[in-house]
Amino acid sequence: MVENKKKRVHITLSQDSFDKVEETSNRYGITPNAFISFIVGQWVDANYNMSKVMSDKVNDLLPDLSTVSENPQLMEMVKAILSSDQDFKDAARNKIDNK
Numbered sequence: 001m002v003e004n005k006k007k008r009v010h011i012t013l014s015q016d017s018f019d020k021v022e023e024t025s026n027r028y029g030i031t032p033n034a035f036i037s038f039i040v041g042q043w044v045d046a047n048y049n050m051s052k053v054m055s056d057k058v059n060d061l062l063p064d065l066s067t068v069s070e071n072p073q074l075m076e077m078v079k080a081i082l083s084s085d086q087d088f089k090d091a092a093r094n095k096i097d098n099k
Contacts, residue, residue: 011036054081054088 013021018032025035069075081088 052087054085056091 021032021035025032028035030038078092082092
């Protein structure tokens, strides 16, 4: 049997946002807490998978570092991605470290 551990987090919402969450959760017959847990879970699942796909693409796009340095457009694209994507940063760093 798989044990489903849960962690509690504290968030703060504006009154307006909470009112919307409460109204929507009431329509679904669940608590605001359950509704927010569902939303966060869905967002994490969708974005985690997308980030993993992106980081896996690094290995395909960067066969070696000379590929990046020889192509100015690719270098600019990598810089832009590196500035905002932690999984991409980690994958690129691993690629550099393993040379």
